[in-house]
Amino acid sequence: MNNSRRIRTAVVDDERPARQHVINLLAREPDVELVGEADGGKAAVALIQQTQPDLLLLDIQMPELNGFEVLRALPTETRPVTIFITAYDQHALAAFEAHAVDYLLKPYGDARFEVALERARRFLATGPAGLFNRMQQMLDHLAAAETPDYLDHLVLKQHARVTLLPVEDIRWIEAAGGYVTLHTAETSFLYRALLGELERQLDPRHFIRIHRSAMVQVRAIASLVPDAHGEYAVVLHNGTRLKLSRTYRPVLEARLNQRL
Numbered sequence: 001m002n003n004s005r006r007i008r009t010a011v012v013d014d015e016r017p018a019r020q021h022v023i024n025l026l027a028r029e030p031d032v033e034l035v036g037e038a039d040g041g042k043a044a045v046a047l048i049q050q051t052q053p054d055l056l057l058l059d060i061q062m063p064e065l066n067g068f069e070v071l072r073a074l075p076t077e078t079r080p081v082t083i084f085i086t087a088y089d090q091h092a093l094a095a096f097e098a099h100a101v102d103y104l105l106k107p108y109g110d111a112r113f114e115v116a117l118e119r120a121r122r123f124l125a126t127g128p129a130g131l132f133n134r135m136q137q138m139l140d141h142l143a144a145a146e147t148p149d150y151l152d153h154l155v156l157k158q159h160a161r162v163t164l165l166p167v168e169d170i171r172w173i174e175a176a177g178g179y180v181t182l183h184t185a186e187t188s189f190l191y192r193a194l195l196g197e198l199e200r201q202l203d204p205r206h207f208i209r210i211h212r213s214a215m216v217q218v219r220a221i222a223s224l225v226p227d228a229h230g231e232y233a234v235v236l237h238n239g240t241r242l243k244l245s246r247t248y249r250p251v252l253e254a255r256l257n258q259r260l
Helices: 016-026 041-051 067-072 088-097 110-126 132-144 195-201 249-256
Strands: 007-012 034-040 053-057 081-086 104-105 153-158 161-166 172-178 181-186 189-190 207-211 214-217 221-226 230-238 241-244
Touching: 007 016, 007 041, 007 110, 016 034, 016 053, 034 053, 041 067, 053 067, 053 189, 067 081, 081 110, 081 221, 104 110, 153 189, 172 195, 195 207, 195 214, 207 241, 207 249
Parallel strands: 007 034, 007 053, 053 081, 081 104
Antiparallel strands: 153 161, 172 181, 172 214, 181 189, 207 214, 221 230, 230 241
């Protein structure tokens, strides 16, 4: 990239407030020129083909085409330097973290945004050498990981007896130091694992993190009850009431595909 010209930048996010937040942050940068915005995958492909931006800030979870599918739809040589934005897809993060230019995990602060933008500047300043291969490696890695093997049973060792617990029987999971407590409809079990570790082993279509110390099975959720401060409690069918933290609220909204 010629350092004398501004960084031509496009922003793609299906949520208007999130998209506008990125645009507002970019407006503070004198070396950045916004060339367009899009609210979905297909519109993003058309925008990129039309404007040929240097830099793309790209949401992952979108209707029609997700962020990765947007990049796959573009010829390798036309893929811009990309900063990914995601609310919750930690499985995807693990897959592309080693290859992506950078990513922003919602909710992110201004300082983290600046770090990602500066990293993109460095990539642009050194030119595209190696960048196309890096992006292709990421997409190949993701394609290989699109159908991961998630656990369908957990092995419980109790009093010299080994029991297989179907994960579908688990209603919610609670962090307990170096262990987790697995709550079923009838009882609870102590299981040696960290919550984050177990989260990566369970299908995110069925289990979702709602707090740093709790995750639930989606079908076990009966209702979401707001309090006077605009926060929500997750109420399960058996009456269990769990706190939905602000950090993980976007995770649940993305899973439900609608805002609370």
